[in-house]
Amino acid sequence: MRTTDISDPDHFLKVVDCQWACPAFTPVPEYIRLIAHGRHADAYMINWRSNVFPGILGRTCDRPCEPACRRARVEDENLTGGRTEPVAICRLKRVAADNKDDVGDRLPRAPAANGRRVACVGAGPASLTVARDLAVAGYAVTLLDPDPRGGGLIRTQIPRFRLPEEVIDEEVAYITGIGNITIENRRVASLAGLIAEGWDAIFVGSGAPKGRDLDIPGRKAGGANIHVGIDWLASVSFGHVGRIGRRVIVLGGGNTAMDCCRTARRLGGTDVRVVVRSGFEEMKASPWEKEDAIAEGIPILNWHEPKSFVVEDGRLTGMTFRIVRAETDAAGRRRLVATGEPDAFIACDDVLVAVGQENAFGWIERNIGLLFDPRDMPRVDPATMQSSLASVFFGGDAAFGPKNIIWAVAHGHAAAISIDRYLSGEDITVRPAPGVTVVSQKMGIHEWSYDNDVSLETRQRVPHLMLERALADVGAEVELGFDARLAWREAQRCLNCDIQTVFTPPLCIECDACVDICPMDCITFTANGEEADLRRRLKAPALNLEQALYVADGLDTGRVMVKDEDVCLHCGLCAERCPTGAWDMRKYFIEVAQAGKP
Numbered sequence: 235m236r237t238t239d240i241s242d243p244d245h246f247l248k249v250v251d252c253q254w255a256c257p258a259f260t261p262v263p264e265y266i267r268l269i270a271h272g273r274h275a276d277a278y279m280i281n282w283r284s285n286v287f288p289g290i291l292g293r294t295c296d297r298p299c300e301p302a303c304r305r306a307r308v309e310d311e312n313l314t315g316g317r318t319e320p321v322a323i324c325r326l327k328r329v330a331a332d333n334k335d336d337v338g339d340r341l342p343r344a345p346a347a348n349g350r351r352v353a354c355v356g357a358g359p360a361s362l363t364v365a366r367d368l369a370v371a372g373y374a375v376t377l378l379d380p381d382p383r384g385g386g387l388i389r390t391q392i393p394r395f396r397l398p399e400e401v402i403d404e405e406v407a408y409i410t411g412i413g414n415i416t417i418e419n420r421r422v423a424s425l426a427g428l429i430a431e432g433w434d435a436i437f438v439g440s441g442a443p444k445g446r447d448l449d450i451p452g453r454k455a456g457g458a459n460i461h462v463g464i465d466w467l468a469s470v471s472f473g474h475v476g477r478i479g480r481r482v483i484v485l486g487g488g489n490t491a492m493d494c495c496r497t498a499r500r501l502g503g504t505d506v507r508v509v510v511r512s513g514f515e516e517m518k519a520s521p522w523e524k525e526d527a528i529a530e531g532i533p534i535l536n537w538h539e540p541k542s543f544v545v546e547d548g549r550l551t552g553m554t555f556r557i558v559r560a561e562t563d564a565a566g567r568r569r570l571v572a573t574g575e576p577d578a579f580i581a582c583d584d585v586l587v588a589v590g591q592e593n594a595f596g597w598i599e600r601n602i603g604l605l606f607d608p609r610d611m612p613r614v615d616p617a618t619m620q621s622s623l624a625s626v627f628f629g630g631d632a633a634f635g636p637k638n639i640i641w642a643v644a645h646g647h648a649a650a651i652s653i654d655r656y657l658s659g660e661d662i663t664v665r666p667a668p669g670v671t672v673v674s675q676k677m678g679i680h681e682w683s684y685d686n687d688v689s690l691e692t693r694q695r696v697p698h699l700m701l702e703r704a705l706a707d708v709g710a711e712v713e714l715g716f717d718a719r720l721a722w723r724e725a726q727r728c729l730n731c732d733i734q735t736v737f738t739p740p741l742c743i744e745c746d747a748c749v750d751i752c753p754m755d756c757i758t759f760t761a762n763g764e765e766a767d768l769r770r771r772l773k774a775p776a777l778n779l780e781q782a783l784y785v786a787d788g789l790d791t792g793r794v795m796v797k798d799e800d801v802c803l804h805c806g807l808c809a810e811r812c813p814t815g816a817w818d819m820r821k822y823f824i825e826v827a828q829a830g831k832p
Contacts, residue, residue, distance in 0.1 A: 235762060235763070235764070235765050235768055235783065235785045235794075235796075236785070237785055237786060237787050237788075237794075238782070238783070238784050238785045238786065240736065240784070243667070243668050243670050243824055245782060245784075246672075246732075246734050246822040246824075247259070247668075247822075247824050248781065248782065248799075249731060249734065249781070249799045249802075249822075250262070250263065250731045250732045250822070251299075251302040251303060251304050251731060252299035252300070252302055252303055252304075252321075252323055252731070253299070253732070253824075254302065255298045255299050255301070255302035256284075256285070256298060256299045256640065257298065257640050257641050257643070257644035258284045258285045258286075258640055258643050258644045258647065258826075259284060259824070259826045260280075260281060260284040260285045260299075261280055261284065261732065261823060261824070261825070262299060262323055262728075263728055263729075263730050263731055263732040263733075264280055264732060264821075264823060265277040265278075265280045265281055265326075265327070265330060266321070266323070266326055266725050266728045267684065267725070267728070267730070268280070268330075269326055269329055269330055269721055269722075269725050270721075270722055270725035270726065272718075274329065274330045274333040274334045274335070275330075275334040275335045275337050275340070277329075277330035277334075278330040278331055278334040278337060279337060279340055281327055281330060281331075282337075282341075282408070283825065284825070284826070285327075285640060285643055286359070286362065286363050286366060286405075286409070286643050286646075287359060287362075287388075287405050287639065287643065288327050288328075288330060288331045288405075289328065289331035289332070289401045289404065289405055290359075290388060290397060290401055290402060290405055290639065291324070291327060291639060291640060291643075292324060292325065292326075292327035292328025292329070292330070292331050292332075293328055293396060293397050293401070293713065294388075294392055294396060294397055294638075294639060295324050295327070295638065295639065295640050296489075296520060296637075296638035296639075296640065297323065297324045297520070298638075298640070299320075299323045299324075300320040300321070300322075300323055300324065301320065302320075303320030303321050303323065304729050304731055304801075304803075305318075305319070305320050305321050305727060305728075305729055306318045306319055306320045307800075307801065308729075308754065308801055308803060319692065319693040320693070321693070321724065321727045321728050322693055322694060322696070322716075322724050325696055325713075325715065325716055325724070326716070326721060326724060326725060328715050328716075329715065329716050329721040331401075332715055333718075337408075338411075341408055341411065341412065342370045342412055343370075343412060343413055344369045344370055344372070344412050344413030344414040344415075345370075345372050346372065347372060347373070347374045347414055348371075348372035348373060350372075350373050350374070350434045350435075350657050351373070351374050351375075351376070351432075351433050351434050352364070352368055352373050352374070352375045352376070352433060352434060352435045352436070352437065352653060353375075353376050353378060353428060353431075353433040353435075353436045353437070354375060354376070354377045354378065354436075354437045354438075354439055355378055355422050355428070355436065355437070355438045355439060355440050355632075356377070356378070356379055356386050356438070356439040356440040356441055356630075356632070357377040357378075357379035357381065357384040357385065357386050357406075357417050358379075358385065358386020358387055358388060358439055358440075358441050358630060358642065359386065359388060359439075359630060359639045359642040359643055359646065360437075360439035360629035360630030360631075360632070360633075360642035360643070360645050360646040360649070361377050361379075361386070361437060361439035361629075361630075361646070362377070362384065362385075362386075362406065362409050362646070363629075363642070363643045363645075363646025363647060363650065364437045364439065364629065364646045364649050364650045364653070365377060365409060365410075365415045366409045366412060366415075367646070367647060367650035367651075367654075367828050367829040368414075368650050368653060368654065368829055369409075369412045369413060369414040369415050370412060371650075371654055371829050372414070373414065373653075373654075373657075374414050374416075375414060375415050375416070376415075376416045376417075376418050377415070377416070377417045377418065378418050378420055378421075378422050378428075379417060379418075379419070379420075379421075380419065380420070380421045381419070382417055382418075382419035383403070383406070383417075384406040384409075384410065384417050385402045385406055386439070386441055387441045387442075387443070387464075387631075388402055388639065389402055389471065390467070390468040390471045390472070391464055391467050391468065391471070391490070391493070392493065393467065393470070393471075393493050393496065393497050393708065394471070394708065394709040394711070395496070395497075395500065395704065395707075395708060395709065395710055395711055395712050396493070396711070396712065396713075397711075398709075398711050422440075422597060423597050424597055424599065425438075425597060425598045425599060425602065425604070425626070426599045426602050429602070429623075429625070429626075433625075434625070434657055435625050435626075435627065435653045435656060435657060436625060436626045436627070437626075437627045437628070437629060437649055437653065438612075438621075438626065438627070438628045438629070438632050438633075439628075439629050439630045439632055439642070439645075439646070440593075440594075440632045441593075441630060441631045441632060442591040442592060442593050442631035442632070442635060442636045443464070443591075443593075443594050444591065444592050444593065444594040445462040445463055445464040445465055445490075445587065445588070445590070445591055445592075446462075446587070446589050446590040446591065446592060447462055447587060448485065448540060448587050448589060450540055450541065450542055450543065451541075451542040451543065452542050452543030452544060452545050452550075453543055455543070455545040455548070456543040456544075456545040456549075456550035456585075458550070459479065459549075459550040459583060459584045459585065460543060460550065460584075460585045460587065461584065461585070461586050461587065462587050463484070463486065463490050463491065463493075463494045463586045463587055463588030464490055464588070464591060466494065466586055467490070467493060467494065467497065470497055470501070470708070475501070476501065477501050477502045478498050478501045478502050478503050478583075478584050479502070479503065479582070479583025479584040480502065480503060480504050480505060480583055481503070481504075481505045481506075481581055481582045481583045481584075482495070482498045482503040482505070482506045482507070482582060482583065482584050482585070482586065483507055483509055483552075483553055483580055483582045483584075483585045483586070484498065484506065484507065484508045484509070484585075484586045484588060485509055485510075485540060485585065485586065485587050485588060485589055486508075486510065486587070486588030486589045486590070487508070487510035487511075487512055487516075487517035487518055487519055487534075488517070488518040488519050488588065488590070489518070489519050489520060489523050490588040490591070491508055491510075491519065491586075491588035492508075492519050492523040492524065492526070492527050493588075494586040494588050495507075495508050495527055495532045495586075496526065496527055496530055496532070497708060498584075498586065499530055499531070499532060499705055500704075500705055500706075500707065500708040501708060503584075506532050507532065507533050507534075507535055507580065508527065508532060508533070508534045508535065509534075509535045509538045509540070509553075509555065509580065510534065510535070510536055510537075510538065511537070511538065511539045511540075511558065511570060512536065512537070512560075513536050513537065513560070514534060514536050516560075517534075517536075526712070529698075529701070530701065530704070530705065535580075537557060537558050537559060537573075538555035538556075538557065538558075538578060539555060539556045539557075539558045539570060540553060540555055541553075541554045541555055541556045541577060542554050543585065544579070550582065550583070550584070550585070551581060551582070552579055552580055552581040552582050553579070553580055553582060553585065554577045554578065554579050555577060555578045555579075555580065556572055556577055557572065557573045557575040557576075557577070557578060558570040558571060558572055558573060559571060559573050590636075591631070591635075591636045592635070593610075593611065593631065593632055593635070595610065595612070598612075602623070603622060603623050604621055604622055604623045604626060605621070605622040611633075611634070611635065612628055612632075612633070614627075614628045614633045614634070616634075617648065617663070617665070618648065618649075618652040618662045618663060619633060619645055619648050619649035619652055620652055620656075620662060624656065625656070627649045627652060627653060628645075628649075629642060629645030629646050629648070629649045630642035630645055630646070633645055647826070647828055647829075650828065650829035651665065651666065651827065651828065651829045653829070654829040665827070666827035667827060668824050668825060668826045668827050669824065669825040669827070670822070670823070670824050671821075671822075671823040671824075672734075672736075672820050672821070672822050672823075673820060673821050673823075674818050674819070674820050675733060675819045675820065675821055676818065676819070682733075682806055682809075682819050684730055684733055684819075684821075685726075685730075686730065686733070686804070686805050686806040686819075688729065688803055688805060689723075689726040689727050691723055691724075691726060691727055693724070693727070694716065694720045694723055694724040696713050696714070696715065696716060696720075697713075697714040697715075697716075697717075697720075698712055698713055698714060699711065699712050699713075699714060729803055729804050730804050731804055732821060732822050732823065733804050733806070733819050733820070733821050733822075734804070734819070734820050734821075734822045735784075735797065735802060735804065735806075735808060735809065735817055735818075735819060736817070736818045736819075736820045737784070737786045737795055737797070737816060737817055738815075738816050738817075738818070739786050739787065739788035739789055739795065739816070740788060741814045741815055741816035742789060742795070742814065742816040743813070743814055743816075744759060744789060744790065744791055744793070745813065746759060747811045747812060747813065748807075748808035748811055748812055748816075748817060749773065750811075751807045751808065751810075751811045752807065752808055753803060753805065753807065754774070754798075754801045754802060754803055755773045755774035756772075756773075756774065756776075756797055756798040756799075756800075756801050756802050757773070757795065757796075757797050757808060758771070758772040758773045758795075758796045758797075759789070759791075759793045759794070759795055759796075760772070760793055760794065760796060761792075761793060761794070762785075762787065762793075762794045765783070768783070768785075768796060769783070772796055772798060774798065774801070776798040776800060777800075778800040781798075781799050781800040782799065783796055783797065783798060783799065784796070784797040784799050804819075806819045
């Protein structure tokens with residue numbers, strides 16, 4: 235194998251599993267250490283730089299970082315009672331947001347406008363990210379949205395018991411307060427018309443505002459009590475709806491369905507059921523969202539396919555369902571087939587349909603040169619976010635369909651870079667390099683500036699509001715967040731994966747002391763070879779092919795040092811034991827490039 239080029243930003247970035255998995259590449263271990271030291275404002279600003287909405291995401295993020303967390307891969311189940319759980323990264327993010335001091339003087343201020351005008355359709359997370367990044371680069375950005383407050387679907391679709399409105403107001407204000415940013419209260423009815431207004435660039439971050447309906451018998455007759463989930467949530471958010479029937483069926487297995495059923499429980503639904511066509515494990519809802527719904531007394535019925543709405547004397551009385559199971563044919567295609575059991579009837583007063591969302595692009599003319607794919611989605615370059623019209627960019631749910639807020643933020647960062655380069659006459663496919671800092675953590679010969687003990691604590695549980703109080707108030711936040719004690723204990727579980735083991739071959743005397751002391755058997759000195767062969771010959775076979783090996787040559791014996799980055803604990807024992815200092819612990823801090831420079 236070739237020697238690893240550790241100057242390549244991607245090598246050590248990929249070792250920081252949580253940061254690599256985050257679409258916005260938030261430096262997770264760095265802000266967790268700051269939280270452990272009580273430096274909440276510093277931790278908040280690190281988050282704000284990359285993910286823009288720490289308080290919002292600390293409550294609502296889909297947490298792609300947590301399944302990637304090294305902690306869950308290397309814990310000894312015998313020591314943790316059989317549970318191996320990631321660090322509660324998302325909830326620690328909220329700790330920084332809830333406990334920070336005033337950060338107003340830390341926020342950037344926009345310079346004098348450079349004369350270029352950018353329009354953002356929608357004022358949701360993707361558009362707000364574009365606005366923040368471009369404003370500090372001197373662009374005048376106008377967000378066009380029917381709601382003058384900003385926030386988009388964050389404000390209208392996420393219930394207040396999950397996300398208080400004051401958190402949205404605060405973080406939207408941080409962005410608009412930069413300067414050069416205006417929210418204009420209007421709905422865009424024509425892309426051609428918008429282009430004709432003379433904007434230098436246009437970003438479409440209009441979300442996925444159209445909920446899918448269910449066209450089965452009885453839909454029209456029972457329409458008064460059958461509601462499209464995201465529209466109903468918006469009506470609740472705006473105060474247009476304040477009650478629902480006692481018996482409620484929620485159709486769908488995603489996070490919107492979980493929001494619908496929990497909201498219905500708070501608005502008078504005493505018998506609320508979620509009904510899905512799939513199995514429980516196949517549901518798209520996040521595991522914690524399903525857990526919260528079940529904890530509030532909401533059963534989830536699986537393998538029920540909607541067959542009809544039952545309407546008697548003009549009134550919805552229930553639904554019938556076909557009982558199904560999943561089968562896979564010879565070509566590997568999955569389909570649902572009837573089990574042969576009798577259809578199930580479930581009585582209800584109201585039905586909330588949360589079976590998916592789709593984009594509503596009726597306002598985009600099809601004769602202006604903007605190409606759509608067979609799914610009627612715009613053709614968007616996934617790296618640059620540019621459409622087939624050079625001056626028009628997309629992001630968030632409007633680009634590739636419904637995803638989480640953190641993906642919208644990542645799209646916004648990418649689009650802002652592209653818009654900046656496009657308006658500067660530069661090649662937008664050439665992406666700026668990230669900022670990388672690598673600093674030794676030595677405080678002495680064998681002492682480090684960080685705590686490298688591996689905590690044996692299990693994951694801390696987030697306190698919740700008492701159920702009776704939670705269900706009595708649709709605006710009462712359910713999760714109370716970690717207090718200082720719980721936050722500190724949870725922060726100790728982080729393995730400091732950004733503190734990298736860096737090897738200097740000329741200093742090595744090949745005593746194998748590091749091999750002997752490594753608790754994970756992840757260091758091997760051996761003859762070089764092809765990767766597949768080498769992975770098998772290591773002290774402990776390196777099984778995760780997604781994680782690159784760290785290979786260093788230049789040893790006197792001709793051997794190579796091979797380290798399995800996948801299971802390393804970053805404990806520093808190799809560096810402490812090394813008699814020559816061939817191993818060093820270096821903090822690797824990387825910031826992905828953005829259009830502006832806050």
